[in-house]
Amino acid sequence: MLIQPIDYFLVAWFAIAAASTLYVGFDQYRNNPEPVVMKWGFILVTLYMGPLGLLLYVLADKEPRPGEHEDFTKPLWKQGVGSTIHCVAGDATGIILAAVITAALGLPMWLDLIVEYLAGFAFGLFIFQSLFMKSMMGGTYWENVRKSFLPEFISMNFMMAGMAPVMSFLMMGRDMRAMEPPELLFWGVMSIGVIAGFALAYPANVWLVARKLKHGLMTVRPQAAEPGQETKQPHGGASDMAEEGHAGHTGKTAPAKAPMKAKAPSQAKASASHAAQAQPAKGQHEGMEMHHAGNHAQQGHDMASHAGKKSGGHQMETDATTPQIAALGVVSLIALAIGMMAPANWLNLTLSARDVGGAIMPPGMIMDRDTPAAAMRDMAAVDPRLVSFKADPAARGGTVLEPRIENGVKVFDLEASVIRWSILPGVTVEAFAYNKQVPGPTLRVTQGDRVRINVTNRLPESTTVHWHGLDVPNAMDGPAHVTQRPIEPGETFSYEYTVEQSGTYFYHTHDHVDRQQALGLYGALIIDPKNPADAITADLEYTVQLQEWLKREGLTFPSMPMDGGFPNFFTINGKSYPATDTIKMKVGQLLKIRFVGSNTTAIHPMHIHGGPFEVAAIDGATLPQSARYMV
Template sequence: MLIQPIDYFLAFWFAIAAASTLYVGFDQYRNNPEPVVMKWGFILVTLYMGPLGLLLYVLADKEPRPGEHEAFTRPLWKQGVGSTIHCVAGDATGIILAAVITATLGLPMWLDLIVEYLAGFAFGLFIFQSLFMKSMMGGTYWENVRKSFLPEFVSMNFMMAGMAPVMSFLMMGRDMRAMEPTELLFWGVMSIGVIAGFTLAYPANVWLVARKLKHGLMTQRPQAVKPDQETRHAHDGASDMAEEGHAGHTGKAAPAKAQARASHAAHPAQQGGHSSHAAHGSGGHRMETDATTPQIASLSVVSLIALAIGMMAPANWLNLTLSAREVGGAIMPPGMIMDRDTPAAAMRDMAAVDPRLVSFKADPAAQGGAVLEPRIENGVKVFDLEASVIRWSILPGVEVEAFAYNKQVPGPTLRVTQGDRVRINVTNRLPESTTVHWHGLDVPNAMDGPAYVTQKPIEPGETFSYEYTVEQSGTYFYHTHDHVDRQQALGLYGALIIDPKNPADAITADLEYTVQLQEWLKREGLTFPSMPMDGGFPNFFTINGKSYPATETINMKVGQLLKIRFVGSNTTAIHPMHIHGGPFQVVAVDGATLPQTARYTADTVNVGPGQRFDVLWRALRPGKWLLHCHIPHHTTNNNVEEKGGGGLTMVIDVN
């Protein structure tokens, strides 16, 4: 599922990469006079680098017209491309294979980088060069390993110096789907890493070719020759050596028996008047470098320094102790500050809800907080709650991925009477564990709900039954108590209204309305849990799961009395809730009814997270009277007013 704009770009990129690779493969085998190992070098690099690989092939290696490959590939910059291609094809293949394995095994990022380096170096040296080129290079396998070690070491160091920081910063940036091999983003990061590695390794490869420490591009044409016929080879223009070369290899060229299958450059003039001859008794061709020992040593040291910087520098900004198993797939909110000390748990808690986990899309007009009728079993009132991931509309055109009870936000209202025996069966359909806490209620400790404190969390697919006798009355609410900052912020809460056993103790009114407050963070098409920290501040606010102007309207008549139950089901801020059209009387706080002498008149009450206030408001005059939070930003939608308000705003329409 494509859930971010980058996913669509990557899908397009890899489609172009596939087409480019098919073209290069077809043209190499049909038209280009090159050994098989170089054909596969360009094919693999084009697969990794997409159209950039195709561009390199066309500009540096593709024979423009029949018989011109030798002259076309002679310039040093093209020979450097060929040398780098062979290095990248082998090394990148080893690196990518190692990255997939280490991510699957859940190795930390710092160890992942080390394993990738060793795998890339081993694959490039022992397989792509010494093994695949043995028949062309002559000599024994271990002779080729020895001769190839130094140029491969230098080239690999520069390549990994380019790839390592790219992989570190992009994989462990905001969108850590890049750590998962099952995601397009992982392969996109690998592609960018290969491009960076190629770029950094290219200058060193040009120097290695110029100093005859490595071979570059080559030409191989089938041709019948006499046993004693000399075979000519095209190398780069800087060395004017007519050697049969290949990217990433040094030492001996093709053995004598291979000369019967290949001819490089039909005319000595195409090679600056030079030609090469078989080294008697060696079965191949030798290439003598003019590089001095200090030059080679200096280049090797610089490559090691570059490698060290590329491998270790990211640890100053990133927590490289984390693995794909811990944070892979998480997408962090914009503006979140992540550093080398940020723990995996913090990243998981702040991560966006994966839209692919949504199991239900609510109707845009659906309302939350509907009263849930219980069934009676042996005198016990039984309620069933199911927590799942849904898509919920808070405004026309604005939807959030929410954690919800019974497919609604807020969850259903549970209304019981003081003295009732209740049982609440909670089934977890979330991708993570959860629990339920009965906020403010006096219940047996085993029924209280804090994860790992009073109970084992309810794992995905499990059901847990909470059972207790209700001994209090008033306004309460229930909410998750496992990763509360994440799950409650995403919608796992609901009202719990307990009527007094003695009806005379009830505070009655003509109408009653429950106001459950909530904050949301919706950015870049994703829903994040809102939190009072960098990157976590909310930009949408809801009353009973809706933002104004989608909030409900309370319809009344002049003289009627309205009872409002304010519930601080939110997790981030204190909301000063204010009603226009006259003051109200505060009659209950946190579920406890205030005695007559303690009740007070106000027009604003500060509702903090977890608090509840019952207030009585009488409609004195006709008109549309606002009920809203008195923090102006909380009455906007993504900092924009709509129809005179937004967020924590609703209308009381008095006729």
């Protein structure tokens, strides 16, 4: 269910990302002459970065016309893009997989970041660099691990330095649905994090390519085979490939005689002989084949001198000095430390997705590194997806609930659930309600009655019921973890006691009381005196129950007396003016009004506008005639 505007944006974003990824994958395998590892690098990065990944592919790597890939990818900035793509594809995949697992395990955010770093580095080094690049780099797998370690370490440090603060601040910001992998917002944060990581890692990757510490973009084209040789040969590659031997591989379809004029006679003869053996296949560009043949001798010389041991291996000899590499490594570590540790100054990184995942905080609410998980959950919005009932806009709360009699006991059934309740025409709130109404049903009994109230919990959290001001056995009083174990979701608990008092009282939740009562879990409890002569008689009777609501950005939050928690709607018996009840009476009639302070935020002075009235009882105690007063 889409519950916030950002959700609709993310649906559009991921639809575009999917379309962009399909295009890149199709074009890579159909048209672009590139190694498989780079094909998958661009596919994964486009999946993570959406249209930005597509833009990078088109600007830096997509062959503009057949045979031009080598020249097109030669600029250093494009080679840097290729190197960063390769880094991000492997590292981000490991990071995202780790983020899903750590969220499921309920690890705290600080440990989550460490696990993500280790997983990203391991996946990038052992899989994307050393394994997938093995056929191009030459040597054994563990030789490639050793050679790739330092550049991968530097690149990963910068990438995580960009991703870590983005993930920390966005996952633990106002909308902490971002901590839950099933939520779109989680994947949106991952996408933003990958973009930030790419941006921070790119400059370092440009330098690593320029200094021949990492490979950039490469080209693989079908080529006529010598006896016993492979039929494909990688071209281009890192900047050293463009500079040493591969600079001549423009891929243009110019006549073969043009490049051959620049060769020595013996080279030209060898090239011509080789070209004669490699006749163009049907449908291929003859000029292009001749061009590759004309450069074959030079290519072999360059590759041999470059690889040293294995023909075709894309091994490089860096010209970077040890102080340069050390300085870049130290800076990458400093950036990583800042990215990983700085968020702890503002966020409580000891919390996990299991603690606060899915919570949405109200606008203006101040949360810092000391805010505990319980406080965040209490202040969070009601998830609209939990609504199980939509009340009719004309429905009224506080209706009298008639009991059934079982062996002389008056039995009431209360069910707490999440409903959508109308407080004004066109204005609804997600409420916690008893018996699908706000306020909950009025319970009316007589002094001396034995009562049993069966409470069933259909809420997403535990609850209890407290009988405010009533003297009952301790086990029936209701405070959670004090006099009883909370009623967990799906459970039923029965409260049973004999009513010893009379007067006006109310019942309400006593588990997460600031949250649950502010969201509607309360109702009037009226006890008539056993002796009718003790009753305060009147021609008409009306009960006023007060409440405040906080409705912002389409969500309902429990109103609280703190920044970000102040209410913006006030209700009498669940309705705001002008949807409130009208009391109709005739001149000469006596009206009795019971005021119940069921609200949680503020003190509300109440009066009957236009005339004085007499206070006859307070907190369930009837005042003697001499103690009553006019207000």
